[in-house]
Amino acid sequence: MANSLVSILIPFKNVEEYFEECLESIRSQTYQNWEVIAINDHSDDNSLAIAERFSKLDNRFKIFTNTESGIITALRNAYGHSRGEFITRMDADDHMNQDRINTMLASLKEKGKGSLAIGQVKYFAKDGINDGYDRYAKWLNQLTAGGTNFEEIYKECVIPSPCWMVHRTDLDACGAFLPDRYPEDYDLAFRFYEKGLTCIPCNKTLHYWRDYDTRTSRTSEHYAQNYFLEIKLHYFLKLECNTNKTLVVWGAGKKGKTIAKSLTENNIHFIWVCDNPKKIGKDIYGIKLIHYSKLKTIENPQSIITVSNEQEQMSIKSFFTDLKQKSAKDYFFFC
Template structure:
């Protein structure tokens, strides 16, 4: 492997391939591309796959590509993000690969930091970093909470422990070796939400995740985000995917216990029963007809899914109870 360079040595043999699926993102394309062009590290190609946009996205890309030969444009041979990502991967010429989304921005120094970190890491390593949400309007409390949670996971390296809680890697905020992604099937056969399923594929194939302590993604929040408007990214879609992967990657076959009786707990119970998994709901309060949460110690080889996320003092009480009884997060219990 040749050493990564700050300057682009040969445009036909870039060190890094950036890949971006695009659909009707004309309002943000220029700023996104400019944030890449302003990076210190410039030995890259940027592969854009247009997913049949009906706005001016394709025109803008073609105009920008005339001025920068590192920008390469293709049309999605299918429909949707997964097909677009696979087309981009098929066209990659770089040794390293990183995804970027058309409405987001790269902070200064992102590429140099991520490339250097991966170059110094062993095989089967994924590098990610911290995120910072921004918006032209007021950012909701929910997005601020998710940003804090994700950055905490990344900073502590607690990816496995939180695997079934939420997606532990922001979709446009990772870098890996191109041939290693191709070796595990690329984006083919992923299920939506595809960014979350890719993380499961990494874990299934023995990859390790490493988080940088700096912000490597400026994540734009706006009403037109696909994650807001597509049913592929609904709460039920996330639950169906992560519980299916739980049964494949972590389930021991002896039944599942769920702490909680609310909406998330009932949804998880329903999906797991569809998958043929015996499920027991357990209440945090004493309720007739339900096991109390403290009875978890009475089960042989319990596998606990925690479908409640109470305020910090109560959360610490619950986790202290589990740790006192030799439960390990990411091995014996997981938060949903």
């Protein structure tokens, strides 16, 4: 294990403008015993030529073609070709801190199996970063600093993809890249959580996220908000939902309606509450909305909160604190 092989999995498609910088950041790593398994997902620009040039310069770069299409099948393909005892991912348009692999590997060796190495992240862009992305990165880094990422997993993806590393055996136990569920990074985060992996705290920026208009997470339908809600509800019902409690949905905005509709279609009973006087008493999907104060009279409630306003979230937390209910047990923020 002293000189363990680390496999770096990279799906790529039409990233000629950024790919060289990405691959060069890997070549510059302080830790040297790695292999790159790069899967060409049917690029029609010069991305493949760039990858092949690096492969000729350095035989640690191994290039293959996706036999199907899409990032999930590319990741399966990459994983099937990998040989490393430790596995990590890389996005073809980002770049690494030169000590990323060494830092993550050292922390995994120290903590042992059942651990998940993560790192802090930073956005960069030619025209500057919008406020939403900046707030997300700061929120995520705060969690990563304390290793408390899974405490807020129902809010947003709490594992800074692709800035993670695991033992191969742990990734296998989590199902690796077998599920077809998008967003694939959020689904994998939930499976890390489901299998009880422990996030190793990190205070160092190890990965740089590039933002630009045609980035996949901006343009692909697989990263639309409804997919995130579907994943949250899927794992909530699988891992958290207590059939001895009364399920409550709080909020009747777009997200609240999406959750309520899905529960209704699956014949799952719930009570729907909000604080909007225009919606209280209305019948939506056959469910009549009631005022949230009724929660005080509901025995053993378990609530999904779909209210995204930060000030309102603080008030909601205070409300549950007064009821002696606990976050991530009695109530879960879905945004």
